[in-house]
Amino acid sequence: MTCLCGKDLTYNEAGLSKKFLAGGELLCIRCLAKRLDVSEERLREKIEEFLRAGCKLFVKE
Secondary structure, eight states: OBOTTSOBOOHHHHHHHHHHOSSSOOOOHHHHHHHHTOOHHHHHHHHHHHHHTTOTTOOOO
16 A cells, blocks of 8 residues: 555554545555644554554554
């Protein structure tokens, strides 16, 4: 899987895209942060929150 910018996606980046974007578009954390107008750090925090909640779209890296 690759982002529109050409970067190979991690499992968690794909999970974030599935959580926040409709339509199946997959973006890396940098492109997703720009699209959502949030910081990359905030998206990393969301990954941790989803992990603690037991969401299967994310893995401990």
